[in-house]
Amino acid sequence: LNGTAVTSPEANDLEYLTPVTIGNVTFHLDFDTGSADLWVYSDELPTDEQTGHAVYATTDSKLLPGSSWEILYGDGSSAGGDVFADTVVVGGLTATMQAVEAAATLSAEFERDAHSDGLLGLAFSTLNMVKPQKQSTFFDNVKSQLDLPVIATSLKHGAPGTYDFGFIDENKYTGPLTYVDVDSSRGYWTFTADAYAFGDDQISTSLTGIADTGTTLILLPSDTVSRYYANVSGAQDSPLHGGYVFPCDSKLTPFTLVVAGNHSVTVPGELINYAPVGSVSNLCFGGIQAASGLVDINIFGDVFLKSQYVVFDAGSQGGPRLGFANQ
Numbered sequence: 001l002n003g004t005a006v007t008s009p010e011a012n013d014l015e016y017l018t019p020v021t022i023g024n025v026t027f028h029l030d031f032d033t034g035s036a037d038l039w040v041y042s043d044e045l046p047t048d049e050q051t052g053h054a055v056y057a058t059t060d061s062k063l064l065p066g067s068s069w070e071i072l073y074g075d076g077s078s079a080g081g082d083v084f085a086d087t088v089v090v091g092g093l094t095a096t097m098q099a100v101e102a103a104a105t106l107s108a109e110f111e112r113d114a115h116s117d118g119l120l121g122l123a124f125s126t127l128n129m130v131k132p133q134k135q136s137t138f139f140d141n142v143k144s145q146l147d148l149p150v151i152a153t154s155l156k157h158g159a160p161g162t163y164d165f166g167f168i169d170e171n172k173y174t175g176p177l178t179y180v181d182v183d184s185s186r187g188y189w190t191f192t193a194d195a196y197a198f199g200d201d202q203i204s205t206s207l208t209g210i211a212d213t214g215t216t217l218i219l220l221p222s223d224t225v226s227r228y229y230a231n232v233s234g235a236q237d238s239p240l241h242g243g244y245v246f247p248c249d250s251k252l253t254p255f256t257l258v259v260a261g262n263h264s265v266t267v268p269g270e271l272i273n274y275a276p277v278g279s280v281s282n283l284c285f286g287g288i289q290a291a292s293g294l295v296d297i298n299i300f301g302d303v304f305l306k307s308q309y310v311v312f313d314a315g316s317q318g319g320p321r322l323g324f325a326n327q
């Protein structure tokens, strides 16, 4: 059995939300290949923090005795609580004994997110934060039901896309799928590009980073980022806006990763114009920004992933790998 779930972007493609049914309640969760915990808003939160969200009724649920979770994300946001076992359905696929992590505390960033009802982690289960015993991700729990141990993402700019589980949909991409090996030793979908380019300016330095659907932008070393915006007239690193901004009518340089020898994976310049900074100024915020303090790895987030049909292959032919094709 395979499955497909439709995922829909919030404003400015800030995050993509996908319906998930837990018990008999449907939550809209942020599918995140950069973490490995499935957590939801719950009745253990202060009432005001529950308002506007689907809420997990812990009183009707099967507690995992003695288990708890606490997670800190690279952007400084955090959440924590206790753990239940429940039936979780995504795109027609069912995990009967899925660890559902009920949020009892949320940091301000999550309290401000009026739309997401939680997260569904799709990184490797070694990254799961439940103690005393790590729990499996939804993907690990349904893997044995799938034709192939793969998740394929089709995220789009300003339009619904899909998460395919167990199969690769040839109708969703053009040209060949180019595969690159993944190093899952730190629990992420980590891969290395042999080189990269800003437009025609090829830089023959390798670049290692993670394919992360839970991060909005592309986060790179600050010297690399300043080199990119040197090509964009009027661009500046603005402390006021928290990163590089430029006139919205700027023509942005494409960003290319060279993988698997000589295959180019290119993000068109248009996708690197992330969004206007506000309603009155004609400044736009860049889709490539410097990775901040907590993050010691490059992150190929949604701005990167939107240009590609990406196959997160957990081992259909040996080790884990990522496949890229234009969409």
Ligand SMILES: O=C(Cc1ccccc1)Nn1cnc2ccccc21
Pocket (backbone or CB within 6 Å): 032, 034, 035, 073, 074, 075, 076, 077, 119, 212, 214, 215, 216, 291, 292, 295, 299
């Ligand atoms: O934490 C990060 C990386 C990040 C983003 C922005 C600035 C610095 C570092 N992404 N992320 C991946 N999954 C997440 C889930 C929640 C919050 C952030 C999440």
